[in-house]
Amino acid sequence: MRKYAIFALGVVVCLTGAALMAFGKGLLGENHTGIATVIGIVGIGLIARSSKSSSEEAKSSTGGVLND
Numbered sequence: 001m002r003k004y005a006i007f008a009l010g011v012v013v014c015l016t017g018a019a020l021m022a023f024g025k026g027l028l029g030e031n032h033t034g035i036a037t038v039i040g041i042v043g044i045g046l047i048a049r050s051s052k053s054s055s056e057e058a059k060s061s062t063g064g065v066l067n068d
Helices: 001-023 033-062
Strands: none
Touching: 001 033
């Protein structure tokens, strides 16, 4: 269940970065693209972490053997 929460958080953070990239000039000023890029990268990292944690959980629950 935790992997889905991390995945959902990553998607929300990525969408926030995309919205800031598109409409951030009014909120953050002229130089808003750097902040929006960092927020998007953090979101991508959270999405990657959610898939990594699911594979680690599968390994630990099966003793190192993945079930497909």
